[in-house]
Amino acid sequence: MHTLKQHRRRHELEQYAARNRAQLTESEGKMWEALRGGRVGIRFRRQVVLLDRYIVDFYAPSLRLVVEVDGGYHRMRKIADARRDRELRRAGYTVVRLRGWS
Numbered sequence: 001m002h003t004l005k006q007h008r009r010r011h012e013l014e015q016y017a018a019r020n021r022a023q024l025t026e027s028e029g030k031m032w033e034a035l036r037g038g039r040v041g042i043r044f045r046r047q048v049v050l051l052d053r054y055i056v057d058f059y060a061p062s063l064r065l066v067v068e069v070d071g072g073y074h075r076m077r078k079i080a081d082a083r084r085d086r087e088l089r090r091a092g093y094t095v096v097r098l099r100g101w102s
Helices: 004-022 026-038 078-090
Strands: 045-050 054-060 065-070 094-099
Touching: 004 045, 004 054, 026 045, 026 054, 026 065, 054 078, 065 078, 078 094
Parallel strands: 065 094
Antiparallel strands: 045 054, 054 065
16 A cells, blocks of 8 residues: 555656656657557557656556667666666566667
């Protein structure tokens, strides 16, 4: 059961994810065009909250597959991204990072 603090944090993340969905980066927009509507035979969602603490760029629930599109922001977050990926993998998700997508 979630505490009130956890519930509020989840709500904040969901709001932030909604803003991200409305303002995709150029790289995320290109990736979404390739993935949207099941074009690759798999349904993806974008900007999804997982583990009540992470927002992932693209998520295929049927495969528990996370696809991250890393731009310049991620060059400064290598350690944090590695920790995040380990936590997601421990929880049963497969994480794929695409670097320099443009």
